Amino acid sequence: MRVFLSVSYSAEVDxxxxxxxxxxxxxxxxxxxxxxxxxxxxxGPREDGWKLNEASPGEALLLDLKHxxxxxxxxxxxGGPVSGGVQWELGIARNKHIVLVSPANEPLSYINQxxxxxxxxxFVEYASREDLLAQLQTALTSLVA
Amino acid sequence: MRVFLSVSYSAEVDxxxxxxxxxxxxxxxxxxxxxxxxxxxxxGPREDGWKLNEASPGEALLLDLKHxxxxxxxxxxxGGPVSGGVQWELGIARNKHIVLVSPANEPLSYINQxxxxxxxxxFVEYASREDLLAQLQTALTSLVA
Numbered sequence: 592m593r594v595f596l597s598v599s600y601s602a603e604v605d606x607x608x609x610x611x612x613x614x615x616x617x618x619x620x621x622x623x624x625x626x627x628x629x630x631x632x633x634x635g636p637r638e639d640g641w642k643l644n645e646a647s648p649g650e651a652l653l654l655d656l657k658h659x660x661x662x663x664x665x666x667x668x669x670g671g672p673v674s675g676g677v678q679w680e681l682g683i684a685r686n687k688h689i690v691l692v693s694p695a696n697e698p699l700s701y702i703n704q705x706x707x708x709x710x711x712x713x714f715v716e717y718a719s720r721e722d723l724l725a726q727l728q729t730a731l732t733s734l735v736a
Numbered sequence: 737m738r739v740f741l742s743v744s745y746s747a748e749v750d751x752x753x754x755x756x757x758x759x760x761x762x763x764x765x766x767x768x769x770x771x772x773x774x775x776x777x778x779x780g781p782r783e784d785g786w787k788l789n790e791a792s793p794g795e796a797l798l799l800d801l802k803h804x805x806x807x808x809x810x811x812x813x814x815g816g817p818v819s820g821g822v823q824w825e826l827g828i829a830r831n832k833h834i835v836l837v838s839p840a841n842e843p844l845s846y847i848n849q850x851x852x853x854x855x856x857x858x859f860v861e862y863a864s865r866e867d868l869l870a871q872l873q874t875a876l877t878s879l880v881a
Contacts, residue, residue: 682827
């Protein structure tokens with residue numbers, strides 16, 4: 592499937608715009624895992640070479656939009672401070688299948704609880720990195736079936 | 737016109753869920769002003785009687801969705817901490833006319849700068865409350881014309 596991986600971005604870069612190394616490793620692990628399952632993955636920060644392009648937020652947004660419209664499923668990683676980008680992408684993806692992924696020890700924000708409660712998003716709550724990958728695989732496999 | 741006024745909500749309530757008094761006054765001023773201009777205004781916190789209903793975020797979200805789909809224009813108040821709800825509503829309103837309203841002394845977030853730069857949102861940047869109301873009137877009048 593074509594997976595749009597929606598993630599925090601502008602809050603995860605240093606003053607030069609470079610994505611934090613630990614955060615990048617976490618995302619690369621998820622992307623590699625999904626690609627090994629045969630999925631095509633679009634993830635904004637990777638598309639940008641892990642460096643935020645401050646020069647053209649408008650172009651970045653239109654590219655996002657194009658890839659959300661083309662995806663089969665939007666997987667949103669939430670938890671920690673609210674990401675304005677992830678939340679906007681969740682709205683854009685209203686007619687797509689949405690999987691909302693959150694660490695088990697962090698409460699969902701009000702709006703994201705609403706997405707889960709209303710059935711607009713499937714909820715994956717994970718206890719560890721391994722659990723995250725295993726549950727993500729299960730969630731995406733159930734969509735193909 | 738039918739105006740959907742998109743505003744921070746769950747971050748602007750006390751522990752009992754009551755909307756902060758000063759924040760409520762600011763919103764009521766904008767709502768009254770728009771209604772005096774002949775617009776119909778939907779604003780989530782007012783709809784809830786200025787008290788957050790923690791019991792049913794799913795219902796609140798579906799009501800929001802219905803009113804965004806029915807609106808002519810979504811006016812989003814941004815500035816300060818990112819609101820997950822406002823950002824989601826901006827995505828839901830992708831095919832509507834959007835007016836993004838921000839205080840002049842606060843930079844836009846990356847994604848909201850993208851909305852303005854790409855032409856997906858009209859930008860109103862205000863220096864004072866009076867300026868906000870005057871510019872909002874101008875923006876909405878230009879849509880009717």
